[in-house]
Amino acid sequence: MLAALPDSVGCEDTVTINLQFHKGSIGTIAYFAKGSKGLFKEYVEVHQAGVTAVLKDFKEMSIYGNGRPYSKKLLSQDKGQKEMV
Numbered sequence: 001m002l003a004a005l006p007d008s009v010g011c012e013d014t015v016t017i018n019l020q021f022h023k024g025s026i027g028t029i030a031y032f033a034k035g036s037k038g039l040f041k042e043y044v045e046v047h048q049a050g051v052t053a054v055l056k057d058f059k060e061m062s063i064y065g066n067g068r069p070y071s072k073k074l075l076s077q078d079k080g081q082k083e084m085v
Contacts, residue, residue, distance in 0.1 A: 001017070002015060002017050003015065014033050015029075016028060016031075017029040040056045041057055042055075042058060043055070043057075051063065051066045052064045057077060058077045059074050060074070
């Protein structure tokens with residue numbers, strides 16, 4: 001299911017996408033074009049069996065719920081675009 005927020009210039013570039021996978025998992029993608037420039041550009045959360053992983057700007061990852069929280073910061077941003085091309 002896709003839902004877009006209407007705007008005055010017709011961009012409709014603020015959307016949510018709800019996905020349901022074959023084995024019953026679900027996913028939600030939220031793209032907010034009108035957010036603050038002071039926040040992370042990309043923010044990903046993954047939840048599974050009481051464990052949550054958070055990825056911020058493809059530079060910093062934290063994992064919670066599996067004992068003591070684990071964090072890793074990268075020196076540079078790698079979105080995998082070079083490898084994809």
